[in-house]
Amino acid sequence: MDHPIIQLEGLTKRYGRVKAVDNLSLQIGKGEIFGLIGPNGAGKTTTILMLLGLTEPSAGKAMVCGIDATRHPIPVKRKVGYLPDSVGFYDNLTALENLQFIGRLNGIPEHAIAARARKTLELVGLEKEMHKKTSAFSRGMKQRLGLADLLVREPEVMILDEPTLGIDPAGIREFLELIRQLSRQQGLTVLLSSHHLHQMQQICDRVGIFVEGRLLVEGNIDTISSRLFGKEPYVVTVTVREDLAVHPALEQQLRSIQGVQDVKVAGHAVELSCRTEITPDAVRLMVQEGLSITAVQRKAYGLDEIYQRYFESNPKMSETHGKVQHIYP
Numbered sequence: 001m002d003h004p005i006i007q008l009e010g011l012t013k014r015y016g017r018v019k020a021v022d023n024l025s026l027q028i029g030k031g032e033i034f035g036l037i038g039p040n041g042a043g044k045t046t047t048i049l050m051l052l053g054l055t056e057p058s059a060g061k062a063m064v065c066g067i068d069a070t071r072h073p074i075p076v077k078r079k080v081g082y083l084p085d086s087v088g089f090y091d092n093l094t095a096l097e098n099l100q101f102i103g104r105l106n107g108i109p110e111h112a113i114a115a116r117a118r119k120t121l122e123l124v125g126l127e128k129e130m131h132k133k134t135s136a137f138s139r140g141m142k143q144r145l146g147l148a149d150l151l152v153r154e155p156e157v158m159i160l161d162e163p164t165l166g167i168d169p170a171g172i173r174e175f176l177e178l179i180r181q182l183s184r185q186q187g188l189t190v191l192l193s194s195h196h197l198h199q200m201q202q203i204c205d206r207v208g209i210f211v212e213g214r215l216l217v218e219g220n221i222d223t224i225s226s227r228l229f230g231k232e233p234y235v236v237t238v239t240v241r242e243d244l245a246v247h248p249a250l251e252q253q254l255r256s257i258q259g260v261q262d263v264k265v266a267g268h269a270v271e272l273s274c275r276t277e278i279t280p281d282a283v284r285l286m287v288q289e290g291l292s293i294t295a296v297q298r299k300a301y302g303l304d305e306i307y308q309r310y311f312e313s314n315p316k317m318s319e320t321h322g323k324v325q326h327i328y329p
């Protein structure tokens with residue numbers, strides 16, 4: 001990577017006997033959206049705290065925008081905006097007043113504060129609500145205001161910890177889209193920590209999977225997926241209108257198609273596992289048998305499956321021998 005904005009080298013944090021973060025090395029480039037994924041206690045928050053200079057590492061280094069976060073925490077805080085999972089505001093002030101107050105605290109010149117606060121509220125989609133008191137704000141509106149609170153300081157890096165917690169589904173979509181736009185339009189680097197794998201899949205350019213303080217794998221989701229599941233059979237589910245109990249011969253007919261490894265018939269659906277793409281052959285056969293196809297769905301291996309493979313069944317952990325897998329496209 002040419003110009004990493006975040007550079008972690010051998011970063012380690014011990015709390016007594018617990019290694020909350022264990023020898024973490026990672027680089028994140030300008031404008032990237034990077035997702036930190038892992039079960040509770042994996043070390044995500046501790047990593048964030050070290051990046052912000054709020055916790056001192058036991059070993060290793062965290063550099064942000066070329067600044068050592070441990071030695072120079074104050075200049076780092078000027079470059080990094082942190083959105084915790086829940087943000088507090090002065091309830092008796094309006095959104096605009098809250099933001100102006102934050103601007104003043106952060107040394108924005110008085111003549112520039114009002115215009116910058118308004119512009120930022122427009123950017124996060126709160127232009128209509130800027131004169132409302134924040135006591136009347138919903139959770140989603142508060143998260144947007146949290147984002148504005150961070151953006152008004154014009155950071156280079158945004159660190160967001162579970163930013164969509166408690167927001168409704170439509171609000172989540174809009175919020176994620178907003179983060180993506182900000183990153184793309186302003187070249188903002190985003191570090192996102194979340195347990196919501198679907199959301200992470202939608203928004204992240206790269207993810208890192210943590211467990212017990214160690215980074216097990218990092219890379220682009222599609223690339224990790226094809227590495228992990230590239231040799232798996234294709235799994236296709238074909239659904240029909242008819243009850244397949246009255247077609248007892250179908251299973252055997254499908255098994256005779258070349259490339260088919262397994263066939264499971266249940267109710268109105270057939271699940272085919274195959275070495276090659278045989279969906280057209282299977283569908284043709286089923287139509288010839290007089291069946292009415294209502295859906296054909298190929299199994300996709302996304303972040304959910306990757307996560308499951310890494311922790312819940314855990315088969316790959318021993319193969320990594322404690323080394324991180326850097327997976328490049």
Ligand SMILES: Nc1ncnc2c1ncn2[C@@H]1O[C@H](COP(=O)(O)OP(=O)(O)OP(=O)(O)O)[C@@H](O)[C@H]1O
Pocket residue numbers: 015018019020021038039040041042043044045046047
């Ligand atoms: N101040 C502390 N004192 C002692 N142990 C701590 C402290 N902070 C974190 N830990 C321990 O460090 C480990 C990593 O915790 P951390 O909060 O970084 O995990 P996390 O991945 O952010 O988890 P979550 O998803 O629950 O937020 C855990 O075992 C935790 O108990």
